Amino acid sequence: MGCATIKKRLWEYASGKLSPERASEVEGHLDRCPRCREALGQIRLLSAASRALAETPLKKDLWPGIQQRILTPAEPAPARRRRPAPLSGWRSRLSWAMGAASLLLILLIAGHELRSPGPQAPAVPTQTRLPEDARSDIELARQHYERSAQALETIVAHRSQDIDLDQALLYRDKLQQLETVISECSQALQNNRYDVRAQQTLFNAYDQKISTLREMAVVASYPSP
Amino acid sequence: MKSEPTDQDLILCRRCQRGDINALEELYRRHKDKVYAIALRLTNNVQDAEDIVQDVFVQVFRKIGDFREEAAFTSWLYRVATNIALSALRRRKRRWGMEVGQKPGAPEEGRRSETGKILKPFLEEAIAALPPRARLIFVLHDIQGFQHNEIAGMLDCSEGTSKSQLHKARAQLRKNLRPRLNMIADLSDVMLEKA
Numbered sequence: 132m133g134c135a136t137i138k139k140r141l142w143e144y145a146s147g148k149l150s151p152e153r154a155s156e157v158e159g160h161l162d163r164c165p166r167c168r169e170a171l172g173q174i175r176l177l178s179a180a181s182r183a184l185a186e187t188p189l190k191k192d193l194w195p196g197i198q199q200r201i202l203t204p205a206e207p208a209p210a211r212r213r214r215p216a217p218l219s220g221w222r223s224r225l226s227w228a229m230g231a232a233s234l235l236l237i238l239l240i241a242g243h244e245l246r247s248p249g250p251q252a253p254a255v256p257t258q259t260r261l262p263e264d265a266r267s268d269i270e271l272a273r274q275h276y277e278r279s280a281q282a283l284e285t286i287v288a289h290r291s292q293d294i295d296l297d298q299a300l301l302y303r304d305k306l307q308q309l310e311t312v313i314s315e316c317s318q319a320l321q322n323n324r325y326d327v328r329a330q331q332t333l334f335n336a337y338d339q340k341i342s343t344l345r346e347m348a349v350v351a352s353y354p355s356p
Numbered sequence: 357m358k359s360e361p362t363d364q365d366l367i368l369c370r371r372c373q374r375g376d377i378n379a380l381e382e383l384y385r386r387h388k389d390k391v392y393a394i395a396l397r398l399t400n401n402v403q404d405a406e407d408i409v410q411d412v413f414v415q416v417f418r419k420i421g422d423f424r425e426e427a428a429f430t431s432w433l434y435r436v437a438t439n440i441a442l443s444a445l446r447r448r449k450r451r452w453g454m455e456v457g458q459k460p461g462a463p464e465e466g467r468r469s470e471t472g473k474i475l476k477p478f479l480e481e482a483i484a485a486l487p488p489r490a491r492l493i494f495v496l497h498d499i500q501g502f503q504h505n506e507i508a509g510m511l512d513c514s515e516g517t518s519k520s521q522l523h524k525a526r527a528q529l530r531k532n533l534r535p536r537l538n539m540i541a542d543l544s545d546v547m548l549e550k551a
Contacts, residue, residue: 142526169538170530172537173530173533173534173537173538174526174530176475176537176540177479177526177529177530177533177537178498179475180475180476180479181479181494181498181499182499183476184393184397184476184479184480184483184499185393185499185500185501187389187392187393187396187397188389188392189388189389189392189406193384193388193406193409193410193413194381194384194385196410197380197384197410197413197414198377198381200410200414201380201414201417201418202377323375323376323378325375325376325377325378326374326375326376327377328374328375329375
């Protein structure tokens with residue numbers, strides 16, 4: 132067996148991974164070949180040095196930093212903007228026309244919203260806060276949600292007779308389901324205040340509850356003939 | 357309905373999936389050293405390796421829903437760790453025109469043997485000079501002791517690729533370190549004769 136074949140097996144031989152038959156073949160060659168013995172010596176030194184590198188305990192406690200990063204809401208990454216391809220001819224004119232139409236639509240909607248103010252959604256905290264503040268932020272957001280929901284419930288209660296009975300029953304079922312979710316998530320957060328999923332589910336449920344109540348208020352204001 | 361797991365990592369993973377940050381802390385305490393060792397050997401820089409450890413455990417918490425329990429948690433964890441470390445290497449190369457670890461300031465850690473002690477700084481330097489993929493496979497196989505099939509699973513490559521990259525890395529290391537290795541071998545002979 133030649134040096135080239137033996138050299139391919141030297142790493143496995145040095146780490147004791149060769150079968151006894153293969154190992155004795157390698158040993159037979161090593162007895163006769165000083166170059167392969169030298170190569171084996173180098174490989175053994177490298178293996179020992181490599182194993183020594185594995186012993187690298189982490190000296191610093193990185194957990195506080197990890198915890199802070201998880202509990203602090205991440206700021207949204209700025210979206211990448213691509214330079215739009217230049218438009219020409221009718222495409223350019225169409226683009227301007229669509230832009231103008233969009234602007235007009237936005238102004239119409241804004242005007243309508245200003246004329247009929249509804250309950251305000253809670254302000255979403257945008258500033259990065261320390262984890263100690265997180266709990267009070269969550270409580271504050273919950274209070275906002277509750278106040279908005281109560282205001283809408285009052286409106287709906289005054290106009291409930293204007294909603295179709297079948298539709299009213301559907302709304303009632305949906306609201307009951309959402310109440311159950313809100314109650315379960317609140318309980319989960321009492322047990323573990325860092326339960327991120329419970330927080331997300333809770334605020335989703337609040338969002339849906341407010342949307343449903345708004346929808347009910349609108350349906351009551353404009354009953355179908 | 358999932359069956360009750362007996363493996364401690366799996367129990368902690370399921371708690372993590374329910375948003376329990378205390379379970380993540382336990383996972384961190386159990387696996388931080390190995391994740392750090394991989395990151396340190398890939399980057400050859402303590403600060404970069406610490407940043408990678410932080411990124412890995414933040415990512416684990418955010419992506420724990422992707423862990424499917426088909427393989428061991430550690431395989432998934434080291435896969436996340438190697439991906440993040442490789443991204444860090446690429447980012448650094450793009451930004452500064454050099455890779456992480458090609459700067460001075462190699463770490464000081466415990467050493468196993470006398471030969472390892474003498475060779476260690478040279479070996480660290482030679483590992484840092486390997487191409488990223490070959491370096492990663494050398495670190496995982498020869499330093500951390502993973503098998504080729506485990507590495508293939510972690511890196512989404514075939515066992516053959518893992519073997520060929522390891523062969524390439526070892527050959528290059530031996531070539532680059534040959535003068536040092538010969539010198540140390542001679543030194544060992546002299547020490548043995550004196551003893």
